Amino acid sequence: MSTSFLLLLIVIIGFISYFAGRARSFAQAGGKLSNLHSLPGYHGSYVAIWAILPAALVLGAWLIAAPVYIDASTRAALPDTVQSQGGATVELALGQVKSVAGGLKRLTAEEVSALESGSANLRSTLAAKGVALAGEGEPYMIAAAQHFNAMSVTNRWLMSAIVLLIAVAGGAYAIRNIATRFRARNQVERVMLGSLIVASSIAILTTVGIIASMLSEAGRFFTMVSPFEFFFGTVWDPRFAAAGSGGSSGQFGLIPLLAGTLYIAFVAMLFAVPIGLFAAIYMAEYASPRLRSTAKPLLEVLAGIPTIVYGFFALVTVGPFLRDISAQLNGLVTGNYQNFIQAQSVLTAGIVMGIMLIPFVSSLSDDIITQVPRALRDGSLGLGATRSETVKKVILPAALPGIVGALLLTASRAVGETMIVVLAAGVAARMQINPFEPMTTVTVKIVNQLTGDLEFTSPQTLVAFALGITLFVITLGLNIYALYIVRKYREQYE
């Protein structure tokens, strides 16, 4: 009986229990619904919950626990000679036993007995059925595999029987409880409240998951490379070691990546902040309602475009444009048509990322500027200040903390941005200050280290998690500080 079929059966039992519970409550009420404490639907749901919930929980626990138990039992069934070699050998043998077990199911009875008597070769017999073995099979594996198969079958039957029994028993117990004064609604609502709490704890679990997974994987990385070397190293050269050669002596210096990340984010902010801020001021203070209602959504379209599209834009338009125009400029000045801006450069990535950030700056600042009370504006205008003077001398100072918060949030987005820099910034990890040359970022290196087929034991892959936690901490710090500033600012007017 497959797991999904079992689940379906449980649901069917739940349905039946629902109607049974309803019918019973009707019967108890003697046809007069006002005799009941809860509506019949709640009685039905109560019974259904008792039928489904315990059974589903047991099923879940069983599905997690059973493979562990079966593996342990099969491991114990391996001959002592194998077990004495310990660790990796046992695991390897176990893996082979499992594939033999999978293969045995496809064989006919004669073929199995031929294998048992040793007259047929295990590997070739299985290969003919499309099951590839990692090595030559040993005779003991057949016995172990049969043990494994037998246990799996028993396990399946036992699990199905017990789970179905629990479902039926739960339903029966709940049906017995139904009476006219029984508070079924309160019981059902308690379960609902429980599930609401479980759902809201998923947000916490996500954070815990992020931190725990990063810390544990980064911890494994730091056992191979010292944290001092990582955080203060100035050379990034992970040197992908060939599998098994063991030569894992790369250099994992964070500084060049961090420098690139911050540099590109800085260029992007330099580009986005004036445009976004002026756009926000114009829209909040000058624009007619009609202009505002068309320009604001259009600018926000920029925020809805996937970043991969910006990356493509940088790759085919902005990068080549900067390269060609620099060649022309150079030619005009020196006569030597040699481009001084690379197609992939800090400038390219910064400009394109800046375009992406414009709507963030403008909508966040717009919200904050419109929050400044009318009275401040009127007071300044009434004293004879022009509108621009009002903006510069009154509104901006009042809105400053909020705008700083908005800019910090935008900066955190710039630091965590991936696709634009992957396509536009280049992969060379160097430390330099020329914005026309390529640099690389933390996010680019996370992608680089983790795409392709990799084993999760080498520092070359694990370093991605150390980079990830660095990124997480930086953006988290920026966000919390921004929220803190925004909250503090809000209190001023209320």
Place this chain on the structure above:
Amino acid sequence: MTDIASPTVRISARPASAKRDIGIKRRYAAERRFRIYGISAISLGLFFLALLLWTVFSNGYTAFQQTTITLPIEFTEKVIDPKGERATDGKVLMTANYPLLVRDALIKQLGIDPSKRPLVKQATDMVSASSRTLLRDIVVADPSVIGKTIPVTLLAEANVDSAFKGQIDLSVDQSKRKVKDQQVTWMNDMASAGVLTKSFNTGIFTFGASSRPEASGVGVAALGSLFMMLIVLVLALPIGVAASIYLEEFAPKNRLTDLIEVNINNLAAVPSIVYGLLGLAVFINFAGMPRSAALVGGLVLTLMTLPTIIIATRAALKAVPPSIRSAALGLGASKMQTIFHHVLPLAMPGILTGTIIGLAHALGETAPLLLIGMVAFVVDYPGSPMEPSTALPVQIYMWANEAERAFVERTSGAIIILLIFLVVMNLGAILLRRRFERRW
């Protein structure tokens, strides 16, 4: 209104001729400049939007047309099955030399001398290498075609396709371009004979990954994206709504719920690539799920979308006026009944709008999917979310990394398809809001 102090009369006392210079000209000039800065900032933003869209559309609209060559292919038995073994050996039809059939048909069509090898090679180069599988599928599906001559529509090779669309500068010396003069002559001959035509490209919607630009499409990737969106919808919507109901309606104000709240706000701002790392460590390494499966992608995107949905749902719940709750409670409904029977239905338009916007965001997300192995060369449609698949934005990323010119066209075409999906989703959200939103 505060009391206005009685006005002083000093101004009127001054003679009209001696106007005090308060720099009014300078100040008005500054005002004008300030306005111009504002207008130019907005126009610059809109200009970039236009430039971005123009880049994509001007590069991409041609991707929806494909040059094809329709040739009468003679399915000769001598080529396909020279030994007459196809009844006994199933592999014969699979491994037959189908390109030979195309070559023969081309020789006949163009009237080339078969002994001139370089010329023949140039001719066969004009037809996509995907013709092999196309002809094989025809023969395998219906072996009775062997021995007959049937007109078959073959894809033109990507460079010929580009040349026919006028994207290759033919005035350049032929050694510097990929389409030679002889091929151009043939191309024009076949075009005037009606053999080589441009038609709507259905392939870009149905094909999977391919190293040949003309034979690659987004069909497989779109199916992967669809699987992921379904998973996100099925998981994120109920969980998000349940979490927001608890936080908004039930949660006591204490440090734990305050923590959850700060937490959700922060999760919404965590870089998406961090979710990719989480998925890799938890779902793939720890839970042992398969790499590059749509299931893992869907789970990662669910976690990423949850904060967006929770924030939107809480705002929608908050917007329902307390009078509704009081009325329901006053009539004897329990708190659960009040929320599920009255508040939630009223908040639903806002919740759905937020969900659609969250889904649109998830649809365009690339970075976390790169880390969980979705950068995969997937040729066949995945049958279930557990099978290897890729996603629309990841397909765009992979094509963007290809060097060939024809792939730039395909990439832009794929971006247009993605943008159309996003526009439809966002329009849906706007319509939903317009249609059902209530102002209390």
